[in-house]
Amino acid sequence: MTAVIFVAPYGLDSTMRFLSAAASLPDVDFGVVSHESAESFTQKLPPEDRPRVTGYAQVADALDPDHLEAGVREVSGQLGGRVDALLGILEPLQESLAIVRERLGIRGMDAEEAHRFRDKAHMKDVLRANGLPCARHCLATSPAEAMAFAAEQLPLVAKPPAGAGAIDTFRIDEPGQLESWIAAAPPSPERPLLLEEFVQGREYSFDSISAGGEHVFHSISSYAPTPLMVMETPWIQWTVLLPRSIDGPEFEAIRTAGSAALTALGMTSGMTHMEWFRRDDGSIAISEVAARPPGAQITSLISYAHDIDFYRAWAEVSVFERFDPPERLYATGAAYLRGQGDGPVVGVDGIEEIQNELGDLVVEARIPQVGQPKASGYEGEGYVILRHPETSVVADGLERIVSKLRVHLGHADGREDGS
Numbered sequence: 139m140t141a142v143i144f145v146a147p148y149g150l151d152s153t154m155r156f157l158s159a160a161a162s163l164p165d166v167d168f169g170v171v172s173h174e175s176a177e178s179f180t181q182k183l184p185p186e187d188r189p190r191v192t193g194y195a196q197v198a199d200a201l202d203p204d205h206l207e208a209g210v211r212e213v214s215g216q217l218g219g220r221v222d223a224l225l226g227i228l229e230p231l232q233e234s235l236a237i238v239r240e241r242l243g244i245r246g247m248d249a250e251e252a253h254r255f256r257d258k259a260h261m262k263d264v265l266r267a268n269g270l271p272c273a274r275h276c277l278a279t280s281p282a283e284a285m286a287f288a289a290e291q292l293p294l295v296a297k298p299p300a301g302a303g304a305i306d307t308f309r310i311d312e313p314g315q316l317e318s319w320i321a322a323a324p325p326s327p328e329r330p331l332l333l334e335e336f337v338q339g340r341e342y343s344f345d346s347i348s349a350g351g352e353h354v355f356h357s358i359s360s361y362a363p364t365p366l367m368v369m370e371t372p373w374i375q376w377t378v379l380l381p382r383s384i385d386g387p388e389f390e391a392i393r394t395a396g397s398a399a400l401t402a403l404g405m406t407s408g409m410t411h412m413e414w415f416r417r418d419d420g421s422i423a424i425s426e427v428a429a430r431p432p433g434a435q436i437t438s439l440i441s442y443a444h445d446i447d448f449y450r451a452w453a454e455v456s457v458f459e460r461f462d463p464p465e466r467l468y469a470t471g472a473a474y475l476r477g478q479g480d481g482p483v484v485g486v487d488g489i490e491e492i493q494n495e496l497g498d499l500v501v502e503a504r505i506p507q508v509g510q511p512k513a514s515g516y517e518g519e520g521y522v523i524l525r526h527p528e529t530s531v532v533a534d535g536l537e538r539i540v541s542k543l544r545v546h547l548g549h550a551d552g553r554e555d556g557s
């Protein structure tokens with residue numbers, strides 16, 4: 139038997155799919171470390187998975203390596219004293235997981251490797267040292283350093299060195315904007331500010347699987363518009379498209395650089411999510427790489443494109459270091475539905491029309507329901523996933539959805555915001 143511990147601070151839906159996949163692997167003793175009580179966590183598990191969880195520890199803060207280590211030791215005791223794999227998919231958790239792996243001698247990514255994937259300035263230093271393309275950057279530790287970079291490089295992007303979810307990333311067009319930022323939160327050696335050349339162009343992901351340090355699979359998707367634009371424009375409905383063919387010359391540069399970047403950063407076994415740009419002049423720049431599976435339904439999209447379950451594939455490669463690359467049989471993509479204004483969902487327009495036109499292409503959908511609260515993140519109130527062997531059919535379908543479907547938000551008194 140192989141002893142596997144999964145760290146799930148909160149039982150979020152996206153986390154639970156990966157957790158269930160790992161729990162149902164054959165010949166595995168499975169335990170969980172979480173912030174939740176065993177009772178409330180069990181409620182969130184599908185009934186068939188409940189008997190599979192044979193170890194459990196509740197900790198106050200899984201992001202703290204000491205707390206996490208104590209939790210892992212407790213669960214390991216319940217599993218017979220061993221831990222063969224320590225897993226988790228949340229981005230902020232990756233360094234603590236690696237530190238505890240190192241402390242307890244568990245195979246997998248170590249602390250230095252995890253840090254390279256978390257610290258965007260360090261990551262760019264490593265990529266550039268290996269001759270890989272990325273945006274110019276400066277990790278400013280003082281206001282003067284930040285202003286000096288801005289004197290040469292505008293527009294630029296300012297972000298914390300280890301952010302996630304595009305929450306604190308901002309575009310800066312004029313020195314005055316940077317000045318007010320600095321006045322509010324002056325960069326210091328303890329709180330450095332990452333500044334980057336603003337890369338103008340289209341944004342894509344390069345999602346991969348590595349087994350035993352070898353890059354064995356990748357998928358490419360294109361975002362429209364870019365995640366930064368989506369964050370800046372709360373009502374914009376956006377799309378992710380996975381073209382069926384990714385073997386052509388248009389992706390040659392990222393196939394080579396993407397694979398080399400994983401080697402340079404020290405990827406071991408598991409899935410990664412890389413974001414990259416194609417500038418208007420055709421050149422590419424790697425933006426960031428996370429040593430975890432992609433979010434925003436992209437793991438599901440990769441599953442639809444290849445007709446296999448990538449949640450399970452992630453679990454298998456993470457635990458047993460094996461993966462057989464499947465054929466890419468379909469183009470697929472998601473349209474993210476976002477309401478305008480404030481308040482809960484009061485209605486959705488265009489569903490019937492889209493159903494009539496595109497119903498045959500829909501493989502999964504979450505249509506916003508009346509009364510549902512406004513979403514806090516950029517994924518919005520719902521989504522529709524399409525699939526077809528021809529890329530242009532999916533691309534046109536996604537376009538139709540974001541231009542036709544309208545989510546209306548409003549208030550109980552009938553007041554409605556947005557159009």
Ligand SMILES: Nc1ncnc2c1ncn2[C@@H]1O[C@H](COP(=O)(O)OP(=O)(O)O)[C@@H](O)[C@H]1O
Pocket residue numbers: 273295297300301302303304305306307334335336337338341364365366367413425426
């Ligand atoms: N150097 C850059 N040039 C242009 N856009 C950028 C740059 N860096 C980030 N962005 C935009 O901001 C978004 C969020 O930045 P990112 O570094 O990916 O942060 P996070 O880790 O929070 O996802 C990116 O998806 C991209 O749209």
Ligand SMILES: [Mg+2]
Pocket residue numbers: 303304413426
């Ligand atoms: Mg990002």
